[in-house]
Amino acid sequence: MIELVVLGSGSAVPTRERNHPSVWLRYMGEAFLLDCGEGTQRQLALAELSYAKIDIVCITHWHPDHALGLVGLLHTLETESVARTIHVIGPDATRNVNGFMASAAKSEKADIETMDVPQGGGVVRETPYYRIRAFPTLHNVRSYGYVFEEKDRWHYDMDKVERMKIPVRVLEELRQKLVINYGDRRLAIGEVAERIHGKKVVYTGDTLPTENTIEAAKGADLLIHDATYLEKREDKYHSTAEDAARVASAAGVKQLMLIHFSKIYADARAHVAAAKKIFPNTIAAEDLMALKIV
Numbered sequence: 001m002i003e004l005v006v007l008g009s010g011s012a013v014p015t016r017e018r019n020h021p022s023v024w025l026r027y028m029g030e031a032f033l034l035d036c037g038e039g040t041q042r043q044l045a046l047a048e049l050s051y052a053k054i055d056i057v058c059i060t061h062w063h064p065d066h067a068l069g070l071v072g073l074l075h076t077l078e079t080e081s082v083a084r085t086i087h088v089i090g091p092d093a094t095r096n097v098n099g100f101m102a103s104a105a106k107s108e109k110a111d112i113e114t115m116d117v118p119q120g121g122g123v124v125r126e127t128p129y130y131r132i133r134a135f136p137t138l139h140n141v142r143s144y145g146y147v148f149e150e151k152d153r154w155h156y157d158m159d160k161v162e163r164m165k166i167p168v169r170v171l172e173e174l175r176q177k178l179v180i181n182y183g184d185r186r187l188a189i190g191e192v193a194e195r196i197h198g199k200k201v202v203y204t205g206d207t208l209p210t211e212n213t214i215e216a217a218k219g220a221d222l223l224i225h226d227a228t229y230l231e232k233r234e235d236k237y238h239s240t241a242e243d244a245a246r247v248a249s250a251a252g253v254k255q256l257m258l259i260h261f262s263k264i265y266a267d268a269r270a271h272v273a274a275a276k277k278i279f280p281n282t283i284a285a286e287d288l289m290a291l292k293i294v
């Protein structure tokens with residue numbers, strides 16, 4: 001199960017209802033932030049989530065509305081001597097984080113590990129259980145979206161396993177290799193287990209609609225897409241609600257969440273209505289909205 005809380009659904013200028021962008025995600029005891037706009041610490045407090053338990057922060061790009069909250073968060077972790085490593089992933093993350101820390105003028109070094117996203121994107125974190133992949137988006141600065149992908153799992157049919165008298169150590173080997181020599185024959189994992197497809201969440205950050213997002217979001221359970229505007233605006237490097245809906249439809253995602261609304265809109269009802277004409281399963285991100293992907 002992947003848990004999500006929208007910490008900020010607005011864009012460059014915060015409003016009474018919407019803070020700068022940030023999405024909190026939790027998977028198997030690890031907590032992630034997708035972007036960390038100014039005020040994210042306060043939003044964490046309002047959502048009753050712990051700033052001290054953030055493991056990984058993925059920054060799409062360094063526009064202040066997406067990254068400025070990191071200065072405060074890292075400063076807090078240092079001040080409170082939180083004994084935990086925080087990983088910051090982003091384009092040029094090392095240089096930017098070093099700059100932040102220098103400006104905070106702290107002498108002691110927080111336990112921060114940075115990872116610079118390779119130019120063309122790619123896998124930026126992988127464990128036996130999940131993978132995070134960055135993909136280039138289309139903004140007016142170097143910018144990446146992130147795919148959070150749970151790996152497929154196998155659920156053993158224990159009745160079958162017992163009937164076939166397969167020992168536990170063999171099951172572990174089978175899980176790793178998928179096909180093994182067992183007794184006098186080949187044994188494939190599919191004979192005794194069912195594949196559970198991993199869940200997939202994609203977050204674009206700021207972007208125009210792009211093929212890269214369609215490719216990255218193929219079959220995703222949830223696509224969180226820039227939908228700053230209702231009408232097209234030239235040279236803004238942001239998407240409209242309809243743009244986001246077309247991407248969701250082309251990628252065949254299960255659900256679309258619109259985010260990063262401009263302050264010029266009082267609410268997101270018109271965005272959702274416009275998107276639903278193209279992609280029916282659309283919702284609007286609202287600050288402190290919680291979601292579970294099961």
Ligand SMILES: [Zn+2]
Nearest residue numbers: 011012065206
């Ligand atoms: Zn933005």
Ligand SMILES: [Zn+2]
Nearest residue numbers: 061063139206
């Ligand atoms: Zn931006």
